Amino acid sequence: xxxxxxxxxxKAGLRLLQMHYESRVGHIGGNLSCLDLLxxxxxxxxxxxxxxxxxxxxxxxxxxxxxxxxxxxxxxxxATFHQDDTKLAGHPPVEGIPGLLFATGSLGHGxxxxxxxxxxxxxxxxxxxxxxxxxxxxxxxxxxxEALTFAAHQRLGGLTILVDLNGLQGFGTTTEVADLDSxxxxxxGFHIDVHEIDGHDPAAxxxxxxxGAADRERPTAIVARTVKGHGVSFMEHRxxxxxxxxxxxxxxxxxxxLSKR
Amino acid sequence: xxxxxxxxxxxxxxxxxxxxxxxDLGFMALEPVREAAGARFINAGVAEQNMxxxxxxxxxxxxxxxxxxxxxFLYARPFEQIRNDVCLHGLxxxxxxxxxxxxxxxxxxxxxxxxxxxxxxxxxxLTAYVPAFAEDVGAAVARISAxxxxxxxxxxxxxxxxxxxxxxxxxxxxxxxxxxxxxxIVGPLAGGIIDALMTRPEATRPAVxxxxxxxxxxxxxxxxxxxxxxxxxxxxVIEEHVAQGGAGQMLAYALxxxxxxxxxxxxxxxxxxxxxxxxxxxxxxxxxGLDPESIVASLAGMAADPRGSAA
Numbered sequence: 001x002x003x004x005x006x007x008x009x010x011k012a013g014l015r016l017l018q019m020h021y022e023s024r025v026g027h028i029g030g031n032l033s034c035l036d037l038l039x040x041x042x043x044x045x046x047x048x049x050x051x052x053x054x055x056x057x058x059x060x061x062x063x064x065x066x067x068x069x070x071x072x073x074x075x076x077x078x079a080t081f082h083q084d085d086t087k088l089a090g091h092p093p094v095e096g097i098p099g100l101l102f103a104t105g106s107l108g109h110g111x112x113x114x115x116x117x118x119x120x121x122x123x124x125x126x127x128x129x130x131x132x133x134x135x136x137x138x139x140x141x142x143x144x145x146e147a148l149t150f151a152a153h154q155r156l157g158g159l160t161i162l163v164d165l166n167g168l169q170g171f172g173t174t175t176e177v178a179d180l181d182s183x184x185x186x187x188x189g190f191h192i193d194v195h196e197i198d199g200h201d202p203a204a205x206x207x208x209x210x211x212g213a214a215d216r217e218r219p220t221a222i223v224a225r226t227v228k229g230h231g232v233s234f235m236e237h238r239x240x241x242x243x244x245x246x247x248x249x250x251x252x253x254x255x256x257x258l259s260k261r
Numbered sequence: 262x263x264x265x266x267x268x269x270x271x272x273x274x275x276x277x278x279x280x281x282x283x284x285d286l287g288f289m290a291l292e293p294v295r296e297a298a299g300a301r302f303i304n305a306g307v308a309e310q311n312m313x314x315x316x317x318x319x320x321x322x323x324x325x326x327x328x329x330x331x332x333x334f335l336y337a338r339p340f341e342q343i344r345n346d347v348c349l350h351g352l353x354x355x356x357x358x359x360x361x362x363x364x365x366x367x368x369x370x371x372x373x374x375x376x377x378x379x380x381x382x383x384x385x386x387l388t389a390y391v392p393a394f395a396e397d398v399g400a401a402v403a404r405i406s407a408x409x410x411x412x413x414x415x416x417x418x419x420x421x422x423x424x425x426x427x428x429x430x431x432x433x434x435x436x437x438x439x440x441x442x443x444x445x446i447v448g449p450l451a452g453g454i455i456d457a458l459m460t461r462p463e464a465t466r467p468a469v470x471x472x473x474x475x476x477x478x479x480x481x482x483x484x485x486x487x488x489x490x491x492x493x494x495x496x497x498v499i500e501e502h503v504a505q506g507g508a509g510q511m512l513a514y515a516l517x518x519x520x521x522x523x524x525x526x527x528x529x530x531x532x533x534x535x536x537x538x539x540x541x542x543x544x545x546x547x548x549x550g551l552d553p554e555s556i557v558a559s560l561a562g563m564a565a566d567p568r569g570s571a572a
Contacts, residue, residue: 094349101321103349106341112311113346116318123280123301124323143342146311153306 005202006261008069009039013231013258015078016065021251023082025090029228029241031062033166033199034133037224038066040205041131041162046099049128051117053102055110056135056164057091063100064088072098108141110134111161115151118159118219129213133162137169140178148219152190157216160209161187164199166228168239184223192219199224231258262416262449263290263359265395269402270327271297276406280319284309284330286359291329313339316354317346325353325406331365332358332374332415336381347411348384354412355405356381361391361415362448362501362531363545370539375531378415379506382476386410389475393451395419397473400430404474417501418542420452424459430473433483437469441560442495442527443486444469447508450501450551457553467497467560477511479518487521495525495563501551504530527563529556 013035020028034056046052054063064081067073073088080086087096091105102113114132121128138144151159163183167174175181188194193215195208205224212220228242229235232254246254267290273279274297281298282305283291295302305312309330316326328335335358336343347354358374365372378389390401390412398416405412421427428434437455444467446454451471458466468489474481482490490496496516498509509528516522532549539545546552550559 102317103345106345108310109314109342109346112314112342113318113321115311116315116320117322118318119303119315120280120319120322120324123319126322143310143314146306146308147314150305150308150311150315154303 005036005040005043008043009036009202010258010261012039012065012069014255015068016061017246017251017254017258019061019065019078019081021246022079024245025082026241026243026245027058027061027090028246029168029235029238030056030135030164030166031059032230032232032235033226033228034059034164035062035066035230036200036202037133037162037164037205038062039069040202041209042066042070044206045209046131047128049126051101051114051128051130052099053110053114053117053130053132054092054100054104055114055132056107056138057105059133059164060088060090060092063092064097067098107135107138108143111144111147111151114159115147115154115156118151118156119154121158122156129158129160131160131162133164135169136163136165136167136174136183137177139180139183140169148187148190151219152192155217156219159219160212161219161221163221163223164226165223166226168228168237168242170242172239184221187221187223192221194221194223196223196225199226200230231261233257262392262395262398262419265398266357266402266416267291267293269399270294273402273406274298274301276325278323278325279327280324281327282312282316282329284312284334286330309334310339310342313342313354313356314346317342317350317352320347320352320354321350325355327355327357329357329359331372332361332377333365333372336374336377336413340380343381344384348387351386351410353409355414356412357414357416359416361417362450363542364417366541366545367539370534374415375501375503375533376506377502378413378475379502381413383506387413389413389415391415391448391473391475393446393449393471393473394421394427396421396427397430401473415448417449420449422452422455422459425455432472432474433481433486434471435468435485435489436471437466438463439466439468440464441467441493442497442563443467443489443493444497444499445472445508445512446470447472447475447500447502450499450546453553454499454556457557461557468493472508475508475511477508477515479515481515482512490521490523494523495527496523497527499529499551499556501546502531503533504528527559529559
């Protein structure tokens with residue numbers, strides 16, 4: 001039996017903490033919240049014909065750590081994260097990262113890009129699915145709803161949307177800032193296939209991703225309930241970890257907690 | 262020009278990588294493209310941001326998207342999508358904007374495109390094509406199709422000069438010889454101005470150049486143009502676009518960088534809405550001094566004043 005997703009997530013999480021600690025950058029909370037989604041997708045689902053778009057570009061660190069866990073980026077690559085002369089910018093760059101097709105970071109672009117990729121596959125008769133990882137705060141952007149309308153209307157069954165529903169955005173909770181609760185119900189209103197799952201349960205993620213493959217007529221949305229800063233108690237549900245770098249002591253404590261998982 | 266575009270695109274439909282998106286516009290013009298393209302004709306709805314982003318996805322997926330709207334809705338609303346999704350990646354997306362400048366006249370300021378090519382040519386990899394005559398549209402479409410990067414095609418009404426035999430398409434063309442100032446015109450307003458200048462004595466009328474591709478890089482001006490400029494020592498640029506980011510600024514910068522800046526520079530460009538009143542394209546051109554009569558009058562003034570006009 002191959003290594004469990006949970007074990008890969010644990011290792012990738014530790015590597016992610018190290019990256020963020022060494023480069024002294026923030027955004028760690030929203031990276032930890034989507035790590036189970038990224039690792040499950042990349043280790044259990046994505047094939048050579050499939051495409052992935054990271055719409056929540058501020059989770060670049062989690063994506064880099066996930067690609068590292070698949071052997072697609074090296075320790076030497078990760079050591080350059082956020083440094084001068086790196087290809088691993090704080091948000092995904094235009095080129096140079098395996099499997100990455102688009103520079104993202106301004107929210108509200110990924111779903112339309114993924115819809116275009118899915119439509120190109122359909123028009124060309126090519127196999128494969130397209131996956132797009134979005135944040136929940138990102139749905140404040142009107143372009144997301146334009147893209148959802150388009151994808152649903154065009155019946156892009158090859159498209160699967162993953163929403164990292166961690167409930168925190170830039171300067172408040174998603175409920176306080178622009179309440180879209182329940183996002184899943186709103187997505188259902190577009191007559192797409194919607195699954196609500198625990199975003200930290202790899203088996204549930206894998207099941208939902210498999211269900212998405214079955215519906216070839218409608219896009220699938222997986223609304224994954226997650227915890228910002230997941231796995232590190234002093235980060236969980238706390239907005240400051242959208243921004244703050246780790247001190248040495250915080251790093252040691254975070255490593256100790258994640259190591260036990 | 263829109264009908265000619267429709268014909269040129271219909272011819273392109275046979276290409277396996279052709280795909281067309283419209284922002285719910287093109288009624289009574291693009292029906293032939295819809296017929297010929299079938300499933301590759303996509304009405305993306307009144308959602309320009311998404312239309313441009315989807316086009317980037319289609320281009321990344323190996324297709325050559327043509328994206329259509331009226332010019333004002335195509336460059337401003339989805340500017341970030343053009344910048345991030347298309348130009349940053351150098352993707353071959355062709356943006357086709359109908360009605361550049363004041364073309365939509367009395368429809369009002371929201372329907373005018375006065376800053377389009379200035380804004381777009383600031384972006385990486387993008388080339389803007391501004392056909393002056395209907396005959397240029399097919400050539401522009403062919404050049405965009407043959408290229409590998411993003412393009413913007415600004416269309417207007419055909420205002421072909423009545424008596425001039427046009428030289429074949431080139432990004433820089435001298436369409437009228439003359440011993441006066443070296444004139445550069447961008448866009449369809451060239452037609453009426455050329456007609457007005459044709460009747461003037463060749464010895465004193467401007468040498469008229471039509472430029473159809475932007476930005477103007479340092480190496481763009483051809484030697485024959487530079488020779489005209491050396492002789493006249495007076496550059497006169499006319500465009501239906503604001504001064505900022507316009508062809509006048511591009512050309513002045515390119516010449517200055519090469520140490521070829523002429524002693525005299527006249528720039529006629531869109532002035533916005535000086536009277537806060539609205540009317541036809543002709544009305545707005547006149548308000549900006551872009552109509553043939555104003556141009557001719559400015560030349561007469563220059564002849565009387567050896568220092569020329571700063572207008």
